[in-house]
Amino acid sequence: MNEEYSALYNAILEGDVAGAQAGVQAALGAGQEPGTILAEGMIAAMKEVGRLFEEGEFFVPEMLISARAMQAGLTILKPHLLSSDVKSAGKVAIGTVKGDLHDIGKNLVALMLEGAGFEIIDLGVDAAPDKFVEAVANGGADIVAFSALLTTTMPNMKVTIDAIQHAGLRDKVKIIIGGAPVTQEYANQIGADGFASDASRAVSLAQSLL
């Protein structure tokens, strides 16, 4: 990791919002390229957060505060990214399926994807199939991601995939799923492109599909 971004990087790892904001300001002030600040100071930090989570050292609170620090920095950096034409890693429309209101997992996946440079369309909870269809048809989503916590809402995963198929959009988008009762086997059964068991692995999966 580049020494110039270590303050920003560490602020994100520690969940230090003020430190992340200061880190971005300092880097911009020193004339660093926005794209490099993003890549070296922020995406690299969130990659480390993901690794720590997969290793069982970071848990949900640590991920949340790191992601918030990253987001705080990103808010300052965004206008500079747009004006310097930095491309996102891809666009992901994410939500929990119709009937399911449990969003901590979905929120973590959204945060981690954003931390990896993806652009997020957050469809929220209890998202009807047509919201996902809309995100592909008009929203430019490259990936559609949805989750369910409950066995009773899981069936809406297939309903959502069918809706995308029915709209003639299935080959225009990659579909990834997750959630406590969901398995790789289930993903295969319903025709999803991938399954991830946690937010960090969701990032690797999204990257591998695009």
Added chain:
Amino acid sequence: MALNHEAPDRCPMQISFTPEFASLLLKDLKMGADKLHNPHGGGNTYELERALGEDLLLTSVGWANSYYQGAENYVDEWGIGWRSAEYTTPYGNGYYTEINQHPLADDRAIDSYQPPDPTRPELYHEAEWVLKNFKDEYWIVGVTVTTIFECAWGLRGYERMLTDFALNPDLAQRLLDIPYRYHLTAAKKLTQMGVDMIWIGDDVGAQNAMIISPKMWRKFLKPLVANFIAELKAINPQVKVAYHSDGAIYPIIPDLIEVGLDVLNPIQPASMDPVRLKQDFGDKLCFWGSLDEQHTLPFGSAADVQAEVQTRLQTLGKNGGLILGPTHHVQLDTPMQNFWAMTNAITQTPYPKPKSYDRGKPAGIPAREGNMK
């Protein structure tokens, strides 16, 4: 328990239901009911549980009773707002109740917050009635689940509570204290009244790992759980304590044993291996639950269900120490034939006498290690 001076002829059983499944079951059994069924036990008539041959009767005091209060939006007595979320299954529709309003989302609301009063006599009328009518024949469980963390995040907001742990530990502690005090008062009262077991707990496990780190759990929750158990056992040294957490909580099981836990619940098998749990902790803990509701009960065949019952009896229940049943309330997506396959397998499988069984022990005083009698 239902066992009066005799060795258990089969494994003790406990099953709870969502209100919709309870309705379906009552119809199947040709029994009527005019009250909304409470999955946690408070206010139930227990006809259903007794008709099935369950061995434990649950009576609940505290925030857990705020679940499943109705199909319309409501605000409970803690100020927490609820809405219903409908779901459909091949066997009918139902609704869950989900929180949509947190009274302590704003830091400034905490100082002036008044929780409900846990000493109101009417809170304990059901427990009184259950004990009076069923104490001799059933294992009576006083339920004060959602004991600390869950009620606290209900008040505060889930993500906010989790970030409070990391960024504002003093505030987090104050929030945890609110439901802790309430439920401890209630559990002490239930213990004084004579329940056989108190059931506490909070969901701190996700599917594959803990939600908060073991370190964080030990810092914020372990001292409270330790004191909770100590105060109950000071009132009645024979009272048993069961702890509920969904998901994978393996790292804190030794801690729970250390602070005096007797029974671990619900043993979500897709998250923690029952065989490994028995191997590692079977001499120090009893287990309650273990029949899978993420895969087997809703999606397996009746034969799969029966096989899982037998497997648990032979492993998790070897030499006793098991209260068998589904890990969570039975939902409408469990086919009725799977439900009956489960209950019949449990009630009809003879239970080999545990090695350590002593015929001379009077009923109602179970050994701490292994055997629940």
